[in-house]
Amino acid sequence: MKRTEEMVSSLRYDALQKRWVIIATERQHRPQDFGAGQSITVSREHCPFCAGREQQTPPEIAAIRPLHSEPDTPGWRVRVIENKYPALRISNAVWELGAEGFYETIPGYGAHEVIIEGPDHDKSFIDLPSDLAFDILSMYRERLNVHMDDLRLKYTLIFKNHGATAGASLLHPHSQIIATPVTPRTIRMELMSTLKHFAETNRCMICDMVQKERDEGERIIYDDGTIVAFANYAARFPYELFIAPARHETFYNRENDHTLHCLVNCLKDVLGRLRTLLSDPPYN
Amino acid sequence: MKRTEEMVSSLRYDALQKRWVIIATERQHRPQDFGAGQSITVSREHCPFCAGREQQTPPEIAAIRPLHSEPDTPGWRVRVIENKYPALRISNAVWELGAEGFYETIPGYGAHEVIIEGPDHDKSFIDLPSDLAFDILSMYRERLNVHMDDLRLKYTLIFKNHGATAGASLLHPHSQIIATPVTPRTIRMELMSTLKHFAETNRCMICDMVQKERDEGERIIYDDGTIVAFANYAARFPYELFIAPARHETFYNRENDHTLHCLVNCLKDVLGRLRTLLSDPPYN
Ligand SMILES: [Zn+2]
Ligand SMILES: [Zn+2]
Numbered sequence: 001m002k003r004t005e006e007m008v009s010s011l012r013y014d015a016l017q018k019r020w021v022i023i024a025t026e027r028q029h030r031p032q033d034f035g036a037g038q039s040i041t042v043s044r045e046h047c048p049f050c051a052g053r054e055q056q057t058p059p060e061i062a063a064i065r066p067l068h069s070e071p072d073t074p075g076w077r078v079r080v081i082e083n084k085y086p087a088l089r090i091s092n093a094v095w096e097l098g099a100e101g102f103y104e105t106i107p108g109y110g111a112h113e114v115i116i117e118g119p120d121h122d123k124s125f126i127d128l129p130s131d132l133a134f135d136i137l138s139m140y141r142e143r144l145n146v147h148m149d150d151l152r153l154k155y156t157l158i159f160k161n162h163g164a165t166a167g168a169s170l171l172h173p174h175s176q177i178i179a180t181p182v183t184p185r186t187i188r189m190e191l192m193s194t195l196k197h198f199a200e201t202n203r204c205m206i207c208d209m210v211q212k213e214r215d216e217g218e219r220i221i222y223d224d225g226t227i228v229a230f231a232n233y234a235a236r237f238p239y240e241l242f243i244a245p246a247r248h249e250t251f252y253n254r255e256n257d258h259t260l261h262c263l264v265n266c267l268k269d270v271l272g273r274l275r276t277l278l279s280d281p282p283y284n
Numbered sequence: 285m286k287r288t289e290e291m292v293s294s295l296r297y298d299a300l301q302k303r304w305v306i307i308a309t310e311r312q313h314r315p316q317d318f319g320a321g322q323s324i325t326v327s328r329e330h331c332p333f334c335a336g337r338e339q340q341t342p343p344e345i346a347a348i349r350p351l352h353s354e355p356d357t358p359g360w361r362v363r364v365i366e367n368k369y370p371a372l373r374i375s376n377a378v379w380e381l382g383a384e385g386f387y388e389t390i391p392g393y394g395a396h397e398v399i400i401e402g403p404d405h406d407k408s409f410i411d412l413p414s415d416l417a418f419d420i421l422s423m424y425r426e427r428l429n430v431h432m433d434d435l436r437l438k439y440t441l442i443f444k445n446h447g448a449t450a451g452a453s454l455l456h457p458h459s460q461i462i463a464t465p466v467t468p469r470t471i472r473m474e475l476m477s478t479l480k481h482f483a484e485t486n487r488c489m490i491c492d493m494v495q496k497e498r499d500e501g502e503r504i505i506y507d508d509g510t511i512v513a514f515a516n517y518a519a520r521f522p523y524e525l526f527i528a529p530a531r532h533e534t535f536y537n538r539e540n541d542h543t544l545h546c547l548v549n550c551l552k553d554v555l556g557r558l559r560t561l562l563s564d565p566p567y568n
Binding site: 185 | 296298300307387478490518
């Protein structure tokens with residue numbers, strides 16, 4: 001490996017807990033835990049995510065911007081950059097996975113990106129115009145497609161921390177993407193559950209959950225025929241939501257534009273109701 | 285069920301995540317999450333855990349106190365009470381477990397106790413005299429024995445939140461016990477891992493970890509021949525520790541007094557070093 005592609009981290013397997021842990025090096029002196037934003041909270045005047053300060057961020061990886069406009073210049077609607085302190089990074093690393101090895105370690109291969117959700121510093125997701133909200137959700141789809149093409153990546157997580165206590169350190173609206181060379185334990189659990197359910201019943205477990213929620217009705221929060229949102233039956237946190245497509249679909253990145261438009265409406269509705277009910281709560 | 289034994293909660297199975305979740309009723313309006321202390325932080329003058337205020341707590345379940353002294357009176361060294369807002373409670377509930385059922389629920393049977401670690405309000409665990417620290421660890425052993433005798437209980441967790449940001453709401457030194465009618469997912473993972481390791485190698489996985497840590501040496505923090513402490517190879521948090529007996533033993537409650545005395549020394553040493561290094565950090 002070349003010096004410029006030096007490892008920023010490694011992944012170690014916890015054989016007891018059957019889970020991979022990212023051991024970061026560059027990030028270790030940061031005040032926040034893995035998954036949090038760029039640095040400590042910065043004010044609007046110094047925000048690197050605002051339009052006109054594109055040179056202050058890592059270079060643009062992807063963007064929704066006017067045709068023929070230059071990368072890293074103003075005019076964009078949605079912008080994707082590498083996280084300034086990436087937990088994982090794409091490299092020429094070569095490795096081979098053991099059979100859930102005892103004390104196994106592999107290179108910290110992967111991607112850690114930030115999606116800047118519009119040039120406006122103060123608007124939260126619910127206040128965005130619907131067409132910009134749609135652009136954000138379709139950028140999620142595009143990034144998922146890109147990472148799925150890299151066969152060394154096994155899973156891509158998109159997450160958003162809203163509010164300082166939920167771990168957001170830059171207030172400018174943004175979300176993050178982590179693509180990993182292993183499947184996280186929580187996802188392996190879901191795969192095991194849904195595969196077992198399918199093997200036993202020949203039916204999709206998520207579809208059966210949607211069906212049961214619709215039949216019972218009492219936990220349904222939103223249902224426009226395309227997108228269904230309901231309070232999680234076994235919620236671990238107050239106001240925990242489960243959002244699913246009404247029609248069977250395994251991959252978010254295979255959903256069509258119509259479904260994403262419905263998802264925009266759903267998110268604006270349920271997040272708006274949460275904000276009214278709870279006075280702008282932090283969320284993930 | 286009699287009215288006095290009304291359910292304080294129920295357990296719901298998350299079939300997708302293969303995990304049981306406690307759905308509390310009494311606790312739902314509390315400012316803190318499940319697992320935290322009694323209420324918001326109270327000052328020393330109003331602390332119900334201080335000696336002389338025994339009438340202000342739920343009645344004593346167990347205690348280390350002078351022979352023939354009355355329960356709920358001063359003079360105790362260690363005192364066990366029910367948590368004022370129990371997440372689970374012992375009752376006459378009768379239920380049957382399904383086969384990891386879809387939308388399954390069972391009564392919130394179990395125990396949720398507080399162990400008050402001495403009458404002194406201000407002393408943290410490292411500052412306690414060794415004989416009191418030993419009494420606390422042996423009370424853990426006693427409570428584990430009691431809960432193990434109840435065949436409806438499957439698992440007992442003892443935990444301690446030190447410092448307000450770690451979730452402790454009463455500063456008076458205490459720990460908590462939760463005994464559950466199901467095995468938590470994280471423990472089922474460990475059981476699966478260790479059973480598989482034993483099936484394949486005929487050896488105990490924890491013993492193999494201790495052996496490997498001793499061989500490599502670089503993560504060992506404490507080793508007196510009886511108790512070994514080391515930095516977790518796949519740590520998820522900075523300064524995460526793994527403490528194990530050097531000699532194979534499956535049950536904490538089968539350890540003898542000598543081992544508990546060694547554990548006192550180990551805890552005082554490693555927690556003392558963390559305090560020096562990090563200026564009294566919060567911990568769990
Ligand atoms: Zn900004
Ligand atoms: Zn006190």
